[in-house]
Amino acid sequence: MTLALPQRLGLGGRELVSIVGAGGKSTLLFSLGRDLVAAGARVILTTTTRVGANQPAEPICWSAEPAAVEAALGHGLPVFVAAGRQPGKIVGPSPEAVDLLFSRTSAGYVIVEADGAAGMAIKAPAEHEPVIPSTSTTVVVVVSVTAIGQPIAAVAHRPERVAALIGAHPADRLTVQGVAAVLLHPRGGLKGIPEPARVVMLITNVTPATEEPAAVLAEVLAAHPRVERAVTVASTAPA
16 A cells, blocks of 8 residues: 655654645655645644645635634645735745744644646756755655656746756756756755755656656665655546
8 A cells, every 4th residue: 555645755744844845745745745734733734935825725814824724724725825916826925924824733744836847847956946844854855757868948837947957058958967966056946945855855756657766866866865755646636
């Protein structure tokens, strides 16, 4: 029997989980929240960037004040915390506000999407990214296996940055080693991760045809001393 995603990610009894990278962060955010609530936990979902206005199906708390969020918890669903609106988008609170939600509410889990990727399969962060709360206990770095074998420009968010990290051209195709190099680079997937946080690499969209390269990528990633584990999934939706 396949373990539930929270178990596969190695989550403990109380966590602030930040999700960065590309290839399924929003899906992971909401799926993980629903899995944890189904297991009896109180869960806060949020973003330190923006999500689509139609993405949260959960109740939305339009205040990041701990007392307001606490009052919204405990109704059998995750609570999505928002700070404002932009056209077509929900804007999340600051990373400092997320730290306060973790320390001053009864939520067992605060899960935050801390990076943007415009729906692409892999990314390298800009100077202002990612936006990871300092008290994060686990950081999940996401990549889609669909990046392997494709031209950087076709699958990457900020392709010029991805190419620069590995000494490539945006027209070059990404190998398994190239993807791993981006994810393990201190200005790539490992950028801005708080020193005490666990690091989990999550490879998404794995199919029977891509199981082998995904497994090789996972092995390379897991061998890095900063990475606790690398997990492959068909999608980030609940099994």
